[in-house]
Amino acid sequence: MHDLMTTPAWPRASIALCLGLTPFLLQARILRVNNNAVLATNCVTCFSGSSALQNALSAAQDGDTIHVEGSSVAYGSGSVAVPNLVIIGPGYKLSGAGSNPDLQANTWQATISGTLAFGAGSQGGTVMGIRFAGTNAALDITSTSNITVRRNFFELAEINMGGTTSGVLIAENYAYRITQSVNPQTINNLTVRNNVFTGTLSLNDAGDQMAGLIVTHNTFTSTGTQAVRDAEVAYNVFHQGTVSGSNNTVHDNLVTQVIPGFPDNLVVQMTNVGIPLVGASDDGRWDIPDHPVYAPGGADEYGIFSGISPYRLSGIPPVPSIYALESTLNALPGGSVQVTLSTRANP
Numbered sequence: 517m518h519d520l521m522t523t524p525a526w527p528r529a530s531i532a533l534c535l536g537l538t539p540f541l542l543q544a545r546i547l548r549v550n551n552n553a554v555l556a557t558n559c560v561t562c563f564s565g566s567s568a569l570q571n572a573l574s575a576a577q578d579g580d581t582i583h584v585e586g587s588s589v590a591y592g593s594g595s596v597a598v599p600n601l602v603i604i605g606p607g608y609k610l611s612g613a614g615s616n617p618d619l620q621a622n623t624w625q626a627t628i629s630g631t632l633a634f635g636a637g638s639q640g641g642t643v644m645g646i647r648f649a650g651t652n653a654a655l656d657i658t659s660t661s662n663i664t665v666r667r668n669f670f671e672l673a674e675i676n677m678g679g680t681t682s683g684v685l686i687a688e689n690y691a692y693r694i695t696q697s698v699n700p701q702t703i704n705n706l707t708v709r710n711n712v713f714t715g716t717l718s719l720n721d722a723g724d725q726m727a728g729l730i731v732t733h734n735t736f737t738s739t740g741t742q743a744v745r746d747a748e749v750a751y752n753v754f755h756q757g758t759v760s761g762s763n764n765t766v767h768d769n770l771v772t773q774v775i776p777g778f779p780d781n782l783v784v785q786m787t788n789v790g791i792p793l794v795g796a797s798d799d800g801r802w803d804i805p806d807h808p809v810y811a812p813g814g815a816d817e818y819g820i821f822s823g824i825s826p827y828r829l830s831g832i833p834p835v836p837s838i839y840a841l842e843s844t845l846n847a848l849p850g851g852s853v854q855v856t857l858s859t860r861a862n863p
Contacts, residue, residue: 544579547572552587552624569594569628576601584646586610586624593630596638603632605645607832608669608690614798616830621841621857625669629653634663642666645833648673657681658697665689667831677703677719686711688820688827690799696721709733710820710827712802716740719747720761733823735802753804753819755786770818782809800829832862 547561551568563572569591572582581602584591596603605626609615615623625647632648633656634641642664648655649671657663659679670691677684678697682704686694693715694708701721705728708717713736719726720743729747736742736754745761753770766778775781803821820827840858847853 544581545577547576547580547582548585549582549591550585550587551589551591566592573597573601584626584628586620586622586626588624590627590629590649592628593632594628595633595635596641597635598637600640601638602641603643603646604833604835605647605668606837607645607667607830608647609798609830616797616800618839619830619832619837621838631656633658634660636660638663644668645831647671657684667828667833669831677701677706681706685709687825688831690831691715693717694719696724700724701726704728706730707732710823710825711735712737712799712820712827713742714738716757717742717744719743720745733818733820733826735819737802751818751822753802768818797829799827828862834862836861 545561547563548559549563549568549572551564551566563569563575569584570593573594573596576582576598578598579600580598581604584603584605586606606620606622606624608625610620610625611617611623626645627647627649629649629652631654632643635656635658637660639661643655644666645668647669651672653673654676655665655670655673656676656678658681660681662683663685665675665684665686667688670689672692674692675686675694676697677694678699678701680702684706686706686708687710689711691711691713693713695718696703700723702725703719707730709730710733713734715738717731719729726746729744731742731744731747731749732751734752736752736757739756741757742759743761744759744764746763747761747765749759749764749766750768754772756772758771758773758775759766766775767780769781771781771783772786774783802819804817804819817823836859838857838859841855843853843855
C-alpha cells in the first residue's frame with residue numbers, strides 16, 4: 517500500500533498513466549483520451565469530447581502511446597496513419613456478471629462503438645485493452661504490416677483484413693470473428709493464437725492469396741465451421757464446430773468430431789475436458805482442469821491458457837494497474853486530497 521498526495525483533477529487517470537511509463541515510452545509522448553466530461557481536463561496531450569479518439573489519433577506521431585481511459589461514454593471511430601502507435605485501454609469484463617473482479621479499481625471499460633482502422637502508414641501499430649461493442653463496431657486492418665491486436669474484447673464486432681497485409685498478430689482476445697473484405701486480398705504471415713472465438717473465421721475466400729497462416733492455442737465455442745486456407749491449425753479446442761478449407765495442416769487439436777483427412781486430432785467428450793463451471797467468469801470458464809491427457813502441461817497443452825503466451829483474464833494490458841483505491845471524499849479549496857492505492861505489475 518502506498519500513500520500519495522495529489523490534486524483532485526482526474527486523479528485515477530493521472531496516477532495510472534504515471535505508473536504505466538516504461539523506458540521505451542519515455543522516449544515518446546503519451547496522449548490521454550477521455551470523453552467523460554466529469555473527468556476531462558486540459559493539457560497539451562489530453563483529448564476529450566465527442567471526437568476525442570480521432571483528435572488524438574490525428575495528433576499522434578511515430579512511436580506515441582495513446583491511453584484510451586475507461587469511460588461511461590463510448591468512443592467513436594478513428595483512423596491510424598502513423599507508424600508504431602500503441603493504443604492502450606484498461607481491459608474488459610471488469611465488473612458485473614461474468615466479470616473478473618478486483619483487476620482495476622476503476623471498472624469502466626474503454627469502449628469503441630465505431631471502426632478503428634489501421635491503414636497505409638500504420639505499420640508497427642498495437643491496440644490492446646479495448647472493448648469493441650456491437651455490430652456497428654469493427655477493427656479494420658488494410659494494406660499495412662506488423663499490426664498487433666492483443667487482449668481486446670470484440671463483442672459481436674468483426675476484425676476485418678484487407679488489401680496486401682503482412683505480419684499481423686491477433687492474440688489473447690475475447691473475439692467474435694475474423695473475416696476478409698469482398699475484394700481479393702493478399703495476406704501473409706497472419707498469426708491467430710490464444711483467443712476465445714464466439715463466432716467463426718472466414719479466411720478462405722476465392723481469389724485471395726494466403727500464406728503463413730497459423731491458428732494455434734485458441735478456443736472455439738461456435739457451432740459453425742472455421743474456414744481457413746494454407747494454414748497450420750494446432751493445439752486448439754473446438755468445443756463445437758469444425759474446420760474446413762484448402763491446403764491446411766490440422767493436428768493436435770481437441771475436437772468433438774473427426775475432421776476428414778486429419779486423423780492426428782483427439783476426439784473427446786467436452787464434458788471430460790471441462791465444460792464451463794457455474795459462477796466462473798466469461799473467459800475464465802474456458803480453462804481446462806488438470807488432466808493427464810487433455811492438459812499434460814508444458815507448451816503443448818490445448819486452448820487459450822496454454823502455449824508460451826497464454827490468455828490473460830479480462831485483457832489487462834502489460835502495464836502496472838491500480839486495483840484498489842481510496843481517497844478523501846471532501847477537501848477545502850486549495851487543500852490536498854489523500855489517496856491510498858494498491859498496484860500490481862501485469863505480464
